[in-house]
Amino acid sequence: MKELSNTKVTVRLRKVEDRKEWYVYIESYPVFVPGKKAPQRIREYLNRSITTVEWDKKRTARTDVDGTKTYKPKRDDNGIIVCRSEKDREIMLYADSVRKLRQREYDNADLYSDTESAQAEQKKRSQQNFIEYFKQASAKRHANSSQFIQTNWNRTHDFLKQFAGDTLLFSQINNKMAEDFKQFLLSAPCGGNRNGIISHNTAATYFSIFKAAIKQAFVDGYLQTDLSAKIKGIQEQESRREYLTVEELNTLASTPCERDVMKRAALFSALTGLRHCDIQKLRWKEISMDSNQARLHFTQQKTKGVEYMPISEQALHLCGTPRQPEQLVFEDLPDPAWISRPLKLWVEAAGIKKKISSHCFRHTFATLQLSSGTDIYTVSKMLGHTNVKTTQIYAKVVDEKKNKAVQAIQLNTIKDTEV
Numbered sequence: 001m002k003e004l005s006n007t008k009v010t011v012r013l014r015k016v017e018d019r020k021e022w023y024v025y026i027e028s029y030p031v032f033v034p035g036k037k038a039p040q041r042i043r044e045y046l047n048r049s050i051t052t053v054e055w056d057k058k059r060t061a062r063t064d065v066d067g068t069k070t071y072k073p074k075r076d077d078n079g080i081i082v083c084r085s086e087k088d089r090e091i092m093l094y095a096d097s098v099r100k101l102r103q104r105e106y107d108n109a110d111l112y113s114d115t116e117s118a119q120a121e122q123k124k125r126s127q128q129n130f131i132e133y134f135k136q137a138s139a140k141r142h143a144n145s146s147q148f149i150q151t152n153w154n155r156t157h158d159f160l161k162q163f164a165g166d167t168l169l170f171s172q173i174n175n176k177m178a179e180d181f182k183q184f185l186l187s188a189p190c191g192g193n194r195n196g197i198i199s200h201n202t203a204a205t206y207f208s209i210f211k212a213a214i215k216q217a218f219v220d221g222y223l224q225t226d227l228s229a230k231i232k233g234i235q236e237q238e239s240r241r242e243y244l245t246v247e248e249l250n251t252l253a254s255t256p257c258e259r260d261v262m263k264r265a266a267l268f269s270a271l272t273g274l275r276h277c278d279i280q281k282l283r284w285k286e287i288s289m290d291s292n293q294a295r296l297h298f299t300q301q302k303t304k305g306v307e308y309m310p311i312s313e314q315a316l317h318l319c320g321t322p323r324q325p326e327q328l329v330f331e332d333l334p335d336p337a338w339i340s341r342p343l344k345l346w347v348e349a350a351g352i353k354k355k356i357s358s359h360c361f362r363h364t365f366a367t368l369q370l371s372s373g374t375d376i377y378t379v380s381k382m383l384g385h386t387n388v389k390t391t392q393i394y395a396k397v398v399d400e401k402k403n404k405a406v407q408a409i410q411l412n413t414i415k416d417t418e419v
Contacts, residue, residue: 005032007106011081011095013053013073024048024095026102046098048091052084125222126171131160133170133222134213141216148277156209159188170222173214178231182207186234204234241393243364244270248352255350259342264318265330266343269361271315272296273369273383276358280333285325287316300384309382366394 007030013022024046030039055071062070074082081092138153160168163184185203190196198206215228244252249270257263265279274282278300286298294316297308319329336358347356354360362383369379380391 004110005030005106007031007103007110009099009103009106011092011099013050013081016049021049021051022053024050024091026095026099028102028106031106044098044102046095048095050083050085050088050091052088054082054084122221122224126169128170128222129166130168130170130173130213130217130222131157131164131166133217134160137213137216152205153209156206156213158191159185159206160210162188170217173217173223173227175227175230178210178214178227181210182234200234201236204236207234241363241367242354242356242360243367244352244354244356244360246368248350248354249364251350251352252346255346257342257346257349259339259346261330261333262339262342263346264320265333266358266361268315268318268330269358270364270368271318272309272311273362273365273379275300275362276336279330280328280335282329283325284323284327284329287319287322287329363394366391370394 007028009026009028012025012027014025015022026044026046028042028044031042033040054074056074057071059072060069061072064070076082078096080096083089083092134157138150138157142150142153160181163181164172182203185198185206186200188198188203190198211228211231211233214223214231215226217223218226218228249267252263253267265276268274268279269276274296278298282296282298286296288295288297294311294313295308296311339358343356343358347354366379366383369382370376376391377388379394380388383391385391
């Protein structure tokens with residue numbers, strides 16, 4: 001059986017020290033406050049005072065040491081303090097109205113079932129701003145994540161604000177809203193100095209982040225249903241992963257480049273599968289020798305996964321002369337955006353017609369490893385993929401090469417041969 005608090009709310013008066021006037025206040029007792037063991041006496045002053053109170057001479061309130069007595073105020077049949085002036089009577093009627101309101105609040109709090117309390121709390125949460133929640137959830141969830149992940153969450157937050165404005169209540173999030181946001185992303189502008197709309201796969205990434213946020217909102221109790229499980233994501237389109245052949249790599253290796261550090265880093269990526277951002281941050285203390293075998297021990301910038309992998313002698317040679325442990329291996333290696341021009345000139349000078357970016361050297365490593373017979377799980381581990389499905393993209397490229405290879409041998413008379 002649920003225990004009731006039995007809180008009683010009463011209108012009371014307190015004497016003003018320097019004049020014949022009484023402040024009006026509401027007293028509630030007992031009130032049980034979380035964190036307090038003993039019941040509390042709550043006083044709420046109404047910013048009202050009266051001067052014409054009628055006192056009940058039969059009900060003594062207090063007797064001082066000198067024998068002076070003070071009395072309790074008279075109350076009518078409804079418990080309202082009696083006053084002589086109309087103005088004071090109006091104040092006491094107002095005070096009693098507040099008393100009734102507070103008494104009802106305490107009584108209802110006692111009578112609420114656990115289910116009703118949960119419903120009231122859920123209603124309150126449904127009026128919270130999802131835009132603000134998304135920002136806070138992103139900061140909490142990805143405080144130690146890579147810049148790449150944080151940027152994607154920030155961009156998704158920006159697009160949510162473009163779509164819905166500064167306020168999007170949890171109560172407004174439903175299947176239709178999600179579908180509308182999906183369509184918005186599929187035609188969202190690139191922003192900045194770039195023209196056109198974001199790519200299909202970029203829209204898919206941002207929508208998956210939105211789904212992750214509403215999944216977290218369900219876990220945190222802001223949504224009553226797991227809406228993320230009901231919303232269909234944007235299907236990613238298979239993009240062409242450009243790569244270089246061994247012959248093209250050798251050609252590049254023998255072709256001069258105006259940025260030597262860029263050339264060494266690119267070839268190092270093709271031999272190890274490391275991302276440009278990981279090569280850029282690689283320090284000498286993260287390269288060790290184990291029985292004449294060079295190994296890397298570093299944390300991936302993108303996934304924050306700790307990697308421990310061997311590298312070839314040629315890859316080690318590209319690192320140059322060892323220096324202090326804290327020094328960068330590829331010092332002064334700029335960001336990908338700053339090497340696009342010298343990279344393009346280097347590739348063109350080698351006579352290669354393919355459109356090559358810094359990330360293509362990582363693709364080259366994966367494709368050539370699979371082509372040479374290395375199993376997909378080993379390649380996945382060497383690339384630092386958290387899911388082997390990501391590596392299967394390169395396996396499809398290898399399958400295409402095999403399909404072309406089986407057509408390489410053609411017999412002119414095969415159609416004339418009887419089977």
